[in-house]
Amino acid sequence: MSSTIPTLGFAILSVLARADSTGYEIAGRMRNPVARFWTASHSQIHADLRRLLDSGLVGYTTAPGPGPQEKKIYSITAEGLDALREWVTEPPRPQPERDELVLKTYAAWLADPAALIAMFRTALREHEGRLAEYEAAWASVEEEAPAFGTSRFGNMAALRCGLTYERHRADWCRWMIDQLSSSLKPS
Amino acid sequence: MSSTIPTLGFAILSVLARADSTGYEIAGRMRNPVARFWTASHSQIHADLRRLLDSGLVGYTTAPGPGPQEKKIYSITAEGLDALREWVTEPPRPQPERDELVLKTYAAWLADPAALIAMFRTALREHEGRLAEYEAAWASVEEEAPAFGTSRFGNMAALRCGLTYERHRADWCRWMIDQLSSSLKPS
DNA sequence: CTTCACTATGTCAGTTCTTACATAGATGTA
């Protein structure tokens, strides 16, 4: 019957529930710090928007665009909002856990400690950078204390996860660097 | 030229660097707590083993198997070990961050708080379960203090990441439940 | 004045991966 909507479809609906957007804007919003947890290329977003449109979960109005095509401003429909609301509380299906840095760590015993330290230092810098970003955003969102029922609540909750994730990650990288350093000078 | 090896290929090599295994066993080992960070279905593993074989990174010997085909015991070759060693310290490419629970959180403001609390309680129980598993494994690995250069070091380092990840996750779930609870009784 | 980045849509080829199917012996359970 109704073709199942992939998770990316719900990610798109989640963005449109906040503001009407073009496909291009949706891709941009999903690259934004507080919504970085389900990204996709614009080509895939266009494909999925088409499917959501066929299912009646989104609609659009056109406006003159920069390229040869007209620009399409998508918005979520009542049916789309219903589908999104229903999906939100369904238990998330177990995901394939995939983490390249941890995989490399699993095989780290084969490699050169000094090179590994360099790699983890780079990773640490990235995590610390994002952590600083998130902490700045957190300061302003905590002050505001957004109420449940507003989209700001969703932003805050997702941001909180990103914040503690980066903290955990940075801590782990520091621990790795420590371990690898002490393996260099066994003294 | 030399066809690029997908990340799953290196995950397979990482397992074979520890012990010779059949394709079936590789899938099982990747479902094991300390190597849960790059899982795949056996059909994909068979496909990738074929490619690794064509590239000369693995070899195999046969033994009588249960089914109609013979069982193949794969082992990593010297070339495979070289390729793995080289890959380990290359900077990991930025991955698509995908997390269904956080996506649902991002859209949580649209849903029923009570249903959300139930969902997060389920997630919390899962994280706490894995945390207990990891903590038990950690106790024994810490005692042993495996040296760099042995595969146990890789196990320990990956386990450490899993441990602090589950801790962060469980903390966040508890925070979410708190937030949602206080939105129910505004007192 | 040229070049680059940004906005904006879309196609297409190819890769990665999942799910279901197919086969079949051994082992344990009801």
Added chain:
DNA sequence: TACATCTATGTAAGAACTGACATAGTGAAG
């Protein structure tokens, strides 16, 4: 005895996704 589960390999269809290509206006930097 019957049935499920584990071991073990593989195929095949299709979903999901990436990256390159194609087009084209605006605005900023050099």
